[in-house]
Amino acid sequence: xxxxxxxxxxxxxEDVLRGLSGTPKFLSSRYFYDDEGSRLFxxxxxxxxxxxxxxxxxxxxxxxxxxxRALSPDGAGxxxxxxxxxxxxxxxxxxxxxxxxxxxxSYSPIDISQQAxxxxxxxxxxxxxxxxxxxxxxxxxxxxRSLKKDTGRxxxxxFLGSNIGNFDRDASIDFxxxxxxxxxxxxxxxxxxxxxxxxxxxxxxxxxxxGVTAAFNLNLLTRINRELGANFDLSxxxxxxxxxxxEKSARSFLISREIQTVKIESLGRTFAFDxxxxxxMEISQKYTLPAISELxxxxxxxxxxxxxxxxxxxxxxxxxxx
Ligand code: AVI
Numbered sequence: 040x041x042x043x044x045x046x047x048x049x050x051x052x053e054d055v056l057r058g059l060s061g062t063p064k065f066l067s068s069r070y071f072y073d074d075e076g077s078r079l080f081x082x083x084x085x086x087x088x089x090x091x092x093x094x095x096x097x098x099x100x101x102x103x104x105x106x107x108r109a110l111s112p113d114g115a116g117x118x119x120x121x122x123x124x125x126x127x128x129x130x131x132x133x134x135x136x137x138x139x140x141x142x143x144x145s146y147s148p149i150d151i152s153q154q155a156x157x158x159x160x161x162x163x164x165x166x167x168x169x170x171x172x173x174x175x176x177x178x179x180x181x182x183x184r185s186l187k188k189d190t191g192r193x194x195x196x197x198f199l200g201s202n203i204g205n206f207d208r209d210a211s212i213d214f215x216x217x218x219x220x221x222x223x224x225x226x227x228x229x230x231x232x233x234x235x236x237x238x239x240x241x242x243x244x245x246x247x248x249x250g251v252t253a254a255f256n257l258n259l260l261t262r263i264n265r266e267l268g269a270n271f272d273l274s275x276x277x278x279x280x281x282x283x284x285x286e287k288s289a290r291s292f293l294i295s296r297e298i299q300t301v302k303i304e305s306l307g308r309t310f311a312f313d314x315x316x317x318x319x320m321e322i323s324q325k326y327t328l329p330a331i332s333e334l335x336x337x338x339x340x341x342x343x344x345x346x347x348x349x350x351x352x353x354x355x356x357x358x359x360x361x
Contacts, residue, residue: 052267052305059303059310059318066259066293068205068321073262079255081126086251088243091201091233094353096129098346103136109344109357110195110227116143117193120186122179123202124148127159130197131166138167145171149182183221194226199355201233204324208334211324215338219360228340228358235325236352238284245280245289245323253278256291256320268304275299279317287330289323331356 051070058065072080084092099106111117121130127148137144148159156174163172175182186194196218203211218228235241245252256278260271280291295312302309312318326334328345331354335342340358347354 055263055267055303056306056308063317063319064310064312065319066263068259070262071255071259071321073258075261076255076258079251079258082251083247083255086244086247086249088247090240090244090350090352091231092129094233094348094350095199095201095231095355096132097348098353098355099129099132101349102346103133106133106346106355107137107140107142110229111142111193114142115193117195118145118147118190119195119197120147120149120175120183121197121199122149123198123200124150124155124159125200127162129199131163134163134167134170138169145173147173147175149175149177149179151177180217180221183218186221194222196222196226196228198228199231201231201323201353203230204233204326205321207322207324211334212337215334215340215358219339222360224360226360227343230356230358232326232331232354232356233323234352234354235284235287235327238282240352241289241325242280242282245282245291246278250278252280252291256293259320260293263303267306270302272299276318282325287325287327289321289325290319291321291323292317292319294318326354328354336361 054067054070058067083089119130119134121127124130130146134144134146146163148156150156150159153176156176160172160174163170183196203214206214215228222228233241257273257276260269260273260276263269264271275296276293277296278291279294280289282289295314295316295318298314299312300309301312331345332342335356335358339361341361343357343359345354345356
């Protein structure tokens with residue numbers, strides 16, 4: 040998501056080599072999102088079991104007044120900058136409310152994909168004729184660094200959808216600390232966190248009976264076949280997901296159903312899989328409120344306000360530089 044297409048290709052090959060040479064084997068979920076992976080993720084977000092999207096939408100729909108007051112207590116205009124906007128549909132709910140309250144607003148999605156930015160701009164321009172939409176293409180940090188630090192307007196960075204859950208703790212602190220460095224003292228960071236809850240609710244969200252999450256994971260093997268010239272037979276792998284309530288993380292794996300060898304042409308290598316050998320695919324970390332505060336402090340922020348859905352399954356947390 041964060042490299043140019045050429046670099047992405049070689050980084051992809053390198054990461055696949057490193058992951059499949061490891062013990063245990065792993066593949067990075069950051070590569071899930073090719074066209075088909077992005078389509079499958081849209082499908083996941085509509086599944087009855089996958090509650091995070093609905094929870095965040097409920098927070099934005101029901102608490103937009105409170106959110107606006109928290110983002111701009113004095114009614115001053117601000118610049119919304121979204122990291123990893125997806126289709127922008129949840130953000131659109133907030134934008135609609137802000138514009139209805141005559142907020143002087145600009146919206147800048149940041150993405151590496153021009154296609155994604157074109158689609159988002161078209162949607163937002165068509166829906167909100169008075170909104171200034173300024174898409175920014177490239178790597179999050181270089182773009183943020185290139186934005187003038189003190190424009191006099193508050194910048195509000197959005198990192199929604201519990202995307203942070205796909206980073207481990209060190210990577211999360213590193214990511215937030217880097218954001219802190221490119222933010223002014225008056226800017227804010229608004230982040231979606233999925234909360235720890237009944238483990239059965241979480242486990243079901245990552246193991247839907249329709250098999251969409253399984254297809255989402257297996258699609259990475261299809262991507263490796265296509266882009267790196269591999270010969271994975273998808274019928275010889277199955278999706279397995281667990282929620283570990285002590286670590287508070289959902290983890291997904293692809294399990295080799297038999298002893299097999301897979302060839303990857305562009306790496307000039309074959310990889311042996313044992314019967315029932317697991318390939319670690321994705322971590323989806325869940326959080327408690329103390330863990331969120333602790334993450335904020337460790338990254339140079341403090342929690343300014345938290346917003347919850349009615350089930351308290353999910354939290355959008357507003358952070359200010361410390
Ligand atoms: C994008 N990310 C926050 C999703 C999650 O919940 O970890 C990706 C996902 N994986 C399986 N289902 C959804």
